[in-house]
Amino acid sequence: MSVIAPKFRLGYFLKGIFDNAFWILTIVTLAGIPAIQIALFFAPLPVIDGQLLTAFLAFTWLFNPTMQVPLIKALIYSDLFRIAAFPGFGFAVLIAAATIFVERKMLAKLQLRVGPFYCGKIEGILQLAGDGLKLISKEIIIPAKADKPLFWAAPVLFVGTAAAFVALIPVAPGGWVVADLDVGLLAVFAVIGFFPIITILSAWSANSKFPFIGGIRALHQMVSFEIPLILSLLGVVILTGTLNLSEIVESQSSFPWIIFMPIGAIVFFTTMLAELERIPFDLPEAESEIVAGWLTEFSGMMYGLVQLGSYLKLYAFAALFVIIFLGGWTGPVFWPPLETELITEGIPIPNYAGDPILTVNTPGLPLLDKDPNEWVLQQQGELQYTSGQLLVSGVIWFVLKTVGVIFFILLPRGVFPRIRLDMLLHIGWYKLIGLSFVNIFIALGLVYAGVIGPGGIL
Amino acid sequence: MAEQVIPTKKMPPGLQVENVDDRIMTLNVGPQHPGSGHMRIIVKIDGDYIVDADPDPGYVHRGEEKMAESRNYITNIPHLERPVIHDSCNILYPYVLGVEDLVGIEVPERAKYVRVIAAELNRCIYIQYWLAIYGIFLGHSTMFMWPAGDRELLIDLMEKITGARVTHAYFIPGGVRNDVPANFEDVCLRQVNYFEKRIKEYADIFYDNPILKARTEDTGVLSREDAIRLGTTGSVLRASGVDYDLRIKEPYDVYDELDVHTNVLKAGDSYARSKIPWLDMLESCNIIRQALEKMPKSGSIRTKLKPNPKGREDEVYRRVESGRGSAGCHIISRGKPEPYRLKLSVSSFRNLIALPYLLKGEKLGNMPAVYWSLNYWPVEADR
Numbered sequence: 001m002s003v004i005a006p007k008f009r010l011g012y013f014l015k016g017i018f019d020n021a022f023w024i025l026t027i028v029t030l031a032g033i034p035a036i037q038i039a040l041f042f043a044p045l046p047v048i049d050g051q052l053l054t055a056f057l058a059f060t061w062l063f064n065p066t067m068q069v070p071l072i073k074a075l076i077y078s079d080l081f082r083i084a085a086f087p088g089f090g091f092a093v094l095i096a097a098a099t100i101f102v103e104r105k106m107l108a109k110l111q112l113r114v115g116p117f118y119c120g121k122i123e124g125i126l127q128l129a130g131d132g133l134k135l136i137s138k139e140i141i142i143p144a145k146a147d148k149p150l151f152w153a154a155p156v157l158f159v160g161t162a163a164a165f166v167a168l169i170p171v172a173p174g175g176w177v178v179a180d181l182d183v184g185l186l187a188v189f190a191v192i193g194f195f196p197i198i199t200i201l202s203a204w205s206a207n208s209k210f211p212f213i214g215g216i217r218a219l220h221q222m223v224s225f226e227i228p229l230i231l232s233l234l235g236v237v238i239l240t241g242t243l244n245l246s247e248i249v250e251s252q253s254s255f256p257w258i259i260f261m262p263i264g265a266i267v268f269f270t271t272m273l274a275e276l277e278r279i280p281f282d283l284p285e286a287e288s289e290i291v292a293g294w295l296t297e298f299s300g301m302m303y304g305l306v307q308l309g310s311y312l313k314l315y316a317f318a319a320l321f322v323i324i325f326l327g328g329w330t331g332p333v334f335w336p337p338l339e340t341e342l343i344t345e346g347i348p349i350p351n352y353a354g355d356p357i358l359t360v361n362t363p364g365l366p367l368l369d370k371d372p373n374e375w376v377l378q379q380q381g382e383l384q385y386t387s388g389q390l391l392v393s394g395v396i397w398f399v400l401k402t403v404g405v406i407f408f409i410l411l412p413r414g415v416f417p418r419i420r421l422d423m424l425l426h427i428g429w430y431k432l433i434g435l436s437f438v439n440i441f442i443a444l445g446l447v448y449a450g451v452i453g454p455g456g457i458l
Numbered sequence: 459m460a461e462q463v464i465p466t467k468k469m470p471p472g473l474q475v476e477n478v479d480d481r482i483m484t485l486n487v488g489p490q491h492p493g494s495g496h497m498r499i500i501v502k503i504d505g506d507y508i509v510d511a512d513p514d515p516g517y518v519h520r521g522e523e524k525m526a527e528s529r530n531y532i533t534n535i536p537h538l539e540r541p542v543i544h545d546s547c548n549i550l551y552p553y554v555l556g557v558e559d560l561v562g563i564e565v566p567e568r569a570k571y572v573r574v575i576a577a578e579l580n581r582c583i584y585i586q587y588w589l590a591i592y593g594i595f596l597g598h599s600t601m602f603m604w605p606a607g608d609r610e611l612l613i614d615l616m617e618k619i620t621g622a623r624v625t626h627a628y629f630i631p632g633g634v635r636n637d638v639p640a641n642f643e644d645v646c647l648r649q650v651n652y653f654e655k656r657i658k659e660y661a662d663i664f665y666d667n668p669i670l671k672a673r674t675e676d677t678g679v680l681s682r683e684d685a686i687r688l689g690t691t692g693s694v695l696r697a698s699g700v701d702y703d704l705r706i707k708e709p710y711d712v713y714d715e716l717d718v719h720t721n722v723l724k725a726g727d728s729y730a731r732s733k734i735p736w737l738d739m740l741e742s743c744n745i746i747r748q749a750l751e752k753m754p755k756s757g758s759i760r761t762k763l764k765p766n767p768k769g770r771e772d773e774v775y776r777r778v779e780s781g782r783g784s785a786g787c788h789i790i791s792r793g794k795p796e797p798y799r800l801k802l803s804v805s806s807f808r809n810l811i812a813l814p815y816l817l818k819g820e821k822l823g824n825m826p827a828v829y830w831s832l833n834y835w836p837v838e839a840d841r
Binding site: 279 | 483485491492493506594595596598599601602603607663667669670673821822823826
C-alpha cells in the first residue's frame, strides 16, 4: 500500500503553527529566562549611560522603553555576540540547519517522494531537532582496540576547525567578521589544510579496516584537490592585490569577479564539492564499497558532531565562493532609513482609551548604527546610507547569494553517481590544475594589458 | 627450557589475522555490509586493487528442494516461489510446465496468454527492484527512488489480477488460479503504456549519464568465450554478445505466436550488463501489448485437476527465461503424489560463478558495479 501525503488543509496548518508557538513560549518561559538570569550573575556586564548593568536590572531595563535600545545595542557590539551569535557560530548553524531541511525536501521532490512530513507538523520542519535528540540519547560505542583519546578528539576537532573557518567569513560591511585578518585568504587555506589531518587521525585511531580505507581515500582526495583550490583563487588575488576578504568584497562593488574569471569559479566549485565530500565526490563515505568510510565507527552524538562540522564547512565554502566570485554583500541598498519624526519627537504611548499619556524619547533608536548620530548626518545630506541600512541590506544580499550557491552544491546529489578514485585523481591532477593555471594567465593578461587592475577597471 | 608451543586455532576464511608487514588486506564484504546482499564476498586487496575475491553464499539457504519431496504437487506452489518473491511467476513457471507434462493435462488457450502477461509483468517488477539497488550501489539515489516508485504501478496491476502484491502463487498446473478482472485489458494497457514512458526517462538520468558511462564502461569485461565457458545465462550472456533467449530458442506456452525480439550487446562490460535488463523491460512492454491483443476474450482459464494428482513414472526438465536468465526445474516422479526429487537450476548461482574472474584485478571502487551487474539474487542462489 503506497503512502500518499495528506492534502494541505489550512486548519491543520494553523493548528501546527499555534502548537509550535505554544511549546516554544512554554519552554522559553520555564527554562530559557531563568537560565539567562542565572548566566547573567556570572557574566561581565557593560556600563550603559553611566549606570552599571546588573543581573537584577537586566530584565527591568529590557522592558523599560528608554533603556532597552541601548541595552540591545551594547549586546550586539560585544565580542561574545560576534563570536557566538551573528557573524560567527550561531548564524552559521542556523544556515546549516536550513540547508539540511532544504536538502531533504528538495531531494524528495526530485525523487518523487514526500520527504520529512510529520515531525513538527509543518512539512517536517522539526525533523532535524528530532534527529538531534535521537543522536544525543544514543549510546556512544567505541571499538575495543581504538586509540581512545584521539578517537574522542576527532569529532570535536572537526567541529572546531569548521568553526574556525566560519570565523574568517565577513558577512556584512563595516567589519562584521569575527577575525578580520589582513591575510584572511591565507588563513582560510591554513584552516582547510587541517581537515585531511583530522580525517586521517580519526580513521587511524578507530583501528578498523573500513575507516582506514576511507581515511586514506579522504587524504588522497583532499590533498590533491587543495592545490587547484588554492591556485584557482590566486587569479582574484592578482587582480585585487589583497588577501583581506573584506577588501576583496569591496573591490567588487561595481561587478563580481566571476565575469572575468568563470574558469576559476568552475574550478573552485568542483574542488569545493570534493573538499566537502559530496556526491559525486563522496568516495571517503562510499556506502556500497566501504560501509560509511571514515565515519563507520562513530556512533551517537560523535557522528552528529561530524555531521554538524561538515554542514558548517558547507556553509563556509559557499560563503567563500560568494565573497570571492559573486561580490559578497554588494548590491543595491534597499532598506529604508528611519522616519525623522520617530527619532526627534519620540514615540507616543496611548492608554486603553487611545489618548496619548506618555511620550518616550529614545536617543539611541537607530539600533544597528555604529554611531547614534549617523541619522543626523543623513538628514543633513552628508551621509548617503547609515551603517544600519548597509548592514541589513548587505546581510540579506549575502544570505541570498549563499543560499543560491548552496542550492547548486546540493543539486548534484540527485543527478550524479559516485566516481572512482582513479578518475578523481585524474580530474584533480590533470584537468583542474591545468585549468587553474589558465585562469592565472587570464588574470595576468588582464593586469598587463591594462584592462583591469587593483581597484577596478583602469 | 622447552620451546613454547603456541596453539594455532583454525579459523574460518576471512577471519584470519593478517601479518602486519603483509601487503594484502582481507575485507569481509558482507553479510552485514550495505554493499552485499544476503551473502559474503571475501575480498583481498593490494592497495586499491582486488587480488582475490571469494563469494561465499549460503546465508539464506531454505532447503526448498528437500521440502518439495514431502509435499504434493499443489502444496509445493507457494513455497517454491519464495527464493525470488519479486519474480515469483517466472520462478514457478518451469515447475508448473513440468508438472503439466507429468500429470498430462492440457492448458486452455486463454490461460496461456494470461500466464505470458503475468510473467512479463513480473519480469518488469523484478528488474525495477534490481535496477533500484544497482542505482544506490553506484551512489545514485534518484535511480534508487524512481524504479522503486514506478514498480508500484505494476505491483498494483498484479494485485488486481492475483490478489497479492508480491507473493502471487498464481500459476498452477492446468492454467492459472483465477481469472483476470473484468476491465483488465484497458487498465493493463494504460498502466503499461505509462510505465514504458517512465522507464524511457531513465536513459536521461542514468544510462546516458557521462559519469556513469566513464565509471562502468570497460570494467569487469566478460568475453564471449568466457561467458559461454563459465555457463552464464540471461542478461550476462546476452551482454557478452551471445544471442540466447529461451523465449525464442525454446518457446513455451504462446511465445512462438508472439513477435519477441531479444537484446544483445557486444561489449560485455558492467555498463552493457546493466543496460540489457532495461532493454528487456521495454521489450516486455511490447510483448504484453501483443498478448493483450491476441488473447481470447472469454473461455476457461484452468483445466480441473483431480484432488491429489499423481505424476507418471518419469522425469522431466523444463526451463524458462526468467528475469535473471534461464530458470530450470528437474522433477523425478515415482508415480506418487509427491515428487521423488526436485531440482531447481537457477541462473543466479550460475552467474555468480563469473564473479571471482571478473573481480580479479579490478579496483575496489568497481566492486559493487561488477557484483550487482551480474543480475544476481542471493536468496535464489541459496534456494
